[in-house]
Amino acid sequence: MDQVPRRASLAHGALFTNLDEGTAEILLDAATLRQFAAGATLFHQGDAPSQLFQVSSGSVRLTRVNPEGEQTTLRFMGAGDLVGCVAVFRRFPFPATATATEPTAALCWSAVQILDLMRRHPAISANALDTVGDRAREMVDRLAEMTDKGTEARVASVLLRLVGQVGRNGPKGVEIASPATRKDVSEMTGVSYFTVSRILGGWQRQGLVRLGRARIVVLDPGRLAQIAA
Amino acid sequence: MDQVPRRASLAHGALFTNLDEGTAEILLDAATLRQFAAGATLFHQGDAPSQLFQVSSGSVRLTRVNPEGEQTTLRFMGAGDLVGCVAVFRRFPFPATATATEPTAALCWSAVQILDLMRRHPAISANALDTVGDRAREMVDRLAEMTDKGTEARVASVLLRLVGQVGRNGPKGVEIASPATRKDVSEMTGVSYFTVSRILGGWQRQGLVRLGRARIVVLDPGRLAQIAA
DNA sequence: CGACTCGTTGAGACAACTCAATGGGTGTGG
DNA sequence: CCACACCCATTGAGTTGTCTCAACGAGTCG
Structure with missing residues (x-):
């Protein structure tokens, strides 16, 4: 209902779990809240990872183009999910394209900013590690599914x-x-x-x-x- | 040739990249070097992640048993690779079983120890994040391969x-x-x-x-x- | 009312799977 | 040192599940 959500409602999701209030405050202050229309793209496959996103509302589709030019959907991400985390933390080009599938709001940090915050606040780093770990685990599970189901x-x-x-x-x-x-x-x-x-x-x-x-x-x-x- | 490798030769691989000498020293001191015979298992799928391993020499096979009881090979790991990293850092049960495929030596930290070291030394944390990120990326690539090749x-x-x-x-x-x-x-x-x-x-x-x-x-x-x- | 996108259905082809039988290595134990 | 058992690999024949291709149906948008 609020067009502009209250601050407090934003300080949730992957990067904010178990942060003390002060740190959460700092993290939130550093972020920009961006709005995306349905169909808008957050970033393109192959781009340098200049920004990190955390979905606040709406949802995002991650797609990937293979060498033959066919597009394939990797996964969807909803509220609280970190989009582009592996690429940003590893400083690799984005391996996929992110597109909003409906009107979507996302918190948004520049890569240098978030890396700096992580260096300064181990708790944020820990959250990043957890999130990337979860992603790795999901992918292992999916891979196993592909071969034996x-x-x-x-x-x-x-x-x-x-x-x-x-x-x-x-x-x-x-x-x-x-x-x-x-x-x-x-x-x-x-x-x-x-x-x-x-x-x-x-x-x-x-x-x-x-x-x-x-x-x-x-x-x-x-x-x-x-x-x- | 050395049965007992020299210390210096051990301070390489995933966790040691870009560490200053002091930190590398601390990390190495905390580790135990364990030897595994061919066929020996480092840990079992489902075990609580009590130890982290970094392969020094030899190689390790990661396998997984699906609900139907069939075994499937996930991947192999060689010198320098971190085995069990996702599970240890995320405090999840190991999602696979690790077995030495040949005589293998591995550096070995207890989970509490390595988590503590990471808290104290952000550089180690950063290496952990990088490694997990790499793993996630590899899995995404493999997943994409499965669907479009x-x-x-x-x-x-x-x-x-x-x-x-x-x-x-x-x-x-x-x-x-x-x-x-x-x-x-x-x-x-x-x-x-x-x-x-x-x-x-x-x-x-x-x-x-x-x-x-x-x-x-x-x-x-x-x-x-x-x-x- | 087109034009477009998304979805359904059918018929046929073929690649990969299953099943079964055979052949060599390797290691062990008498 | 031979013989046996076991594991790993190969090959053939037959089957089938999934893909391909083609045609059609239906909802949505301008």
């Missing part, structure tokens, strides 16, 4: 992960908030577009999900988890 | 990665030092055992690799890189 199980896993990352509770189930097309799911699972469509169609007939245009509502997470296993 | 390309990529991680220069090519079986390659690529055997057989006929029992020598990395692309 079948297509249906992978689609189920991705749906559940999306629910966790950008899910929004609705009357009868959890809706995936970001406009997630079949193509996105296809790219995140390594399953072809058409097969995803068929699998989701089947699940809708069984009442596990409800489908719409660029819209997926998960009705029965339990059953999905079973399929994912 | 075909089987041959994936096998080629994994071979090249193995060369980089545990390769050893020989007279006519680079040998993959760890006993890497077809099964290992199969699990790292998500390609069936038999298909891997056929692909490698084909490459041997073309002179790209030379094969032996649990042994792969890469003769023509350039051509492999081409196939991987």
